[in-house]
Amino acid sequence: MKKLFYILAVVVLIASSGCSKQFLEDMQPYNQYGEDQIFSNEELTEWYIARLYNYYFVSYKNPLQTVIGLYNNDRSNMTEEIGGTIPNYINPTKTLINASDADGYYGKTSSSVSNNPYTRIRFCNDLLEKMNDPVSASLSTEFKNEARGQAYMLRALQYFDLVRIYGGVPIVLTVENNSTTDVSIQTPRSTSSECFAQIVKDLDSAAALLPMIWDAPSDNYGKMTAAAAIAMKSRVLLTAASPLFNKDWDNQGSDKWKAALQAGLDAETKLSAAGYGLYGSNAKDWSEMAFTGNAKFNKEAIMVFQFSNSSTSSAGFNNSWENQVRPTDYDGGGGLSATKQMLDLFPLASGKRPTLANGYVDTFFFENRDPRFYRTFEFSGEKWGIKGNENKTTWFYRWKPSEDGKVSYYGNNQTNSPAIVRKNSNPDADSTSFNYSNTSIIEYRYAELLLNIAECYAATGDINHAVQYIGKIRARVGIPADNNYGVGNLTTKYQAIEAVLYERRVELAYEGKRFWDVQRWMLYDNTDRSGNTVQKLGLNPINGTERDGYYWQAKDFTDTDPLTAADRNILIDPDASDFKAQLDQLKAVYEKHFVMTPLDKAWDQVNGAAVSIDFRPNYYLSGLPSSVLSTNGWLEQTIGWNDYSGAAGTFDYQK
Known part of the structure; x- marks a missing residue:
């Protein structure tokens, strides 16, 4: 163990996005210290814990990224939220079945230490053992409890992502030394149910040891809390309890749904008593x-990650989202085009679904929408401020001189949509330094907790309570209470489940949650x-669909911009008293000058050819990779995947 510790200790620690700026800046190289010194000193033990946060969250830079330690957009790219990228799992030209x-x-x-899931689990196990070892006898009981609580929480998070990707995995709760001959460490895969039970046990332990809210937020805000453990x-x-892991999901009396409901209600009670809740009114x-x-308590933020606004890497990491979503004429990264599926998704202002029968016309997608629509998407003429210009706007349209002529875009905003994503963008961001944003990412919001409860009520057949909890989400943003906040009168549990999943798509859009719900x-x-x-649930399969967009294109061929500065002299502010009149102005400009035009080429392509999403049934949970099976022959391969020798897998992830 000591040899491994020294190998790991030579890593130079840099700031992580998972905790407060001060906490992050405290991370330093400590390869000059031995184990006895580290775990007998509170400051050095804090450095060790800080390194754990670093290993877990160092790559978390924008809210679409998912998976502990990995944090990329791959899973978000497999949903209707983002078009144009075709990961292997939705690529119809690929069939993935082998290890x-x-x-x-x-x-x-590996012969060297790498930042992978079981390395992170080993670090957690190491910390837990050291806090119960005589080496840490000089540390205060309070400090040791808080250290153990963070280790339990982090271990639970890692096992949860492993289970969401593979199903049941080996559960390792002690520090083990590598060996090719010691059969005692040849741990088989536990069932998914056993893994969930261990994760819950760790979360309960974390909740018992950590504070609901840390003291001294300037130093500690962003660390794991009892509130995070309880909500997780x-x-x-x-x-x-969901169908992926629960064969009995359709049984209203399923013990798994009951347990999930009770956990949600317990979390609501305890978190609200501690001051958590929906932010704002x-x-x-x-x-x-x-x-x-930053470093200021936000009642909605159950798990929050903070960033630095410094351009100096040693001072901390930056949130990449601000630069990604800002369009070209804002000096941003070009913007994240909104798919037509997302523009057509959000409710109307009444809370009703955007259907033709309810008066929705997709050409005028900006009319009469849920208040969250105007804070999730940016469209032509809508106020989207920057530092020094709170009323800045932009436009998304194009024109060309002939059918085959060169296309021009206003502001060089070459988007695949007449709207782009703006959610979680700061209207006071400095346009000279979008790359150095310090806007927080709230990974777990109180709104999600309420929607978890709503879903459990729906699955257990309690439709009234499910609708009430959806209503709490909608009331906060100003949707009228009429007709159950627009949800209507639901008569079956399936309708109620679908209504909750729909609300999650809207409320949690572009927060990295959609893939997990689909999965x-x-x-x-x-x-x-x-x-x-x-x-x-009355839905259509996602397979066979394509992410689509369209342009606002000038009706007539022209060499010059079809709009004058006077035409664009529109400031659409959803908080203004004449907001509807502002939207009417935009509608008039569109009707006079533009036409809704299909994309020049399909958004979703593979090797230049248009494709539709094709996610195979065995992809919901991956098999174990050949790099693992080749050296761990006792591990069973997952059903739907071939093992290292080519035989069909036998591990059932629904047990």
Whole structure:
């Protein structure tokens, strides 16, 4: 163990996005210290804990990124939220079934230390053991409890992502030394249910040891808390109760749904008593919760990650989101084009679905929408400020001199949509330094907890309570209470479940949650193994669909911009008293000058050819990769995947 410790200790510690700026800046190299010195000194033990946060969250730079330690956009890119990128799992030209095709997240045997899931678990186990070892006898009981609580929480988070990717995995709760001959450490895969039970046990331990809110927020804000552990238990048990892991999901009396509901209600009670809740009382507040200030308690932020606004890497990491979403004429990265599926998704102002029968016309997508729509998307003429210009706007349209002529874009905003994503952008961001944003990412919001509860109520057949909890989410942003906040009168549990999943798509849009909802409800296809969830919920499979967009294009061929500065002299402010009149102005400009035009080429392509999403049934959970199976022959391969020798897998992840 000591040899391994010294190998790890030579890593130079840099700031992590998972805790407060001061906490991050405290991380330093400490290879000159031995184990006895580290774990007998509170400051040095804090450095060790800080390194754990670094290993977990160092790559977390924008809210679309998912998976502990990895943090990339791959899973978000497999949803309707983002078009144009075709990861292997939705690529119809690929068939992934062999161990060599499986997700490599698990890690592999290596002669050197690497930042993979079981390395992070080993660090947690090491910290837990040291806090119960005589070496730490000089540390205060309070400090040791807080250290242990963070280790339990971090270990639970890592096992949760392993289970969401592979199903059941080996559970290792002690520090083990590498050996090719010691059969005692040849740990087999535990069932998914056993893994969920261990995750819950760790979360309960963390909740018992950590504070609900840390003292001295300038030093500690962003560290894991009891509140995060309690709320995470709700997310974990909701996942365990969902069709992916629960063959009995369609039974209203399922023990898994009951456990998930109880966990959600317990979390609501305990967190609200500690001061957590929905932030603000209107849509403007809703849009501002992510940049209320670093190291300042935000009642909605159950798990929050903070960033530095410094261009110096040693001072901390920056949030990349601000630069990504800002368009070209803001000196941003070009913007994130909104798919037509997302523009057509959000409710109307009444809360009703945007259907033709309810008066929705997709050409004028900006009319009469849910207040969250105007804070999630930016469209032509809408106010989107920057530092020094709170009323700045931009436009998204194009023109060309002839059918085959060169296309020009206003402001060089070459987007695939007449709207782009703006959610969680700071209207006071400095346009000279979008790359150095310090806007927080709230990974777990109180709103999600309420929606977890709503989903459990729906699945257990309590439709009234499910609708009430959806209503809490909608009331906060100003949707009228009429007709159950626009949800209507639901008569079956399937309608209620679908209504909750719909609300999650809206409320949690572009926060890295959509893929996990699609995965756990198995919504890409409609199979017996999924319990035919797509059909029962009244949905259409995602397979066979394409992410689509369109342009606002000048009606007539022209060499010059079809709009004058006077035409563009529109400031659309959703908080203004004449907001509707402002939208009417934009509509008049569109009707006079533009036409809705299909994209020049398909947004979703593989090798230049248009494709539709094709997510195979065995992709919901990956098999173990060949790099793992080749050196751990006792591990069973997952059903739907071939093992290292080519034989069909036998591990059932629904047990």
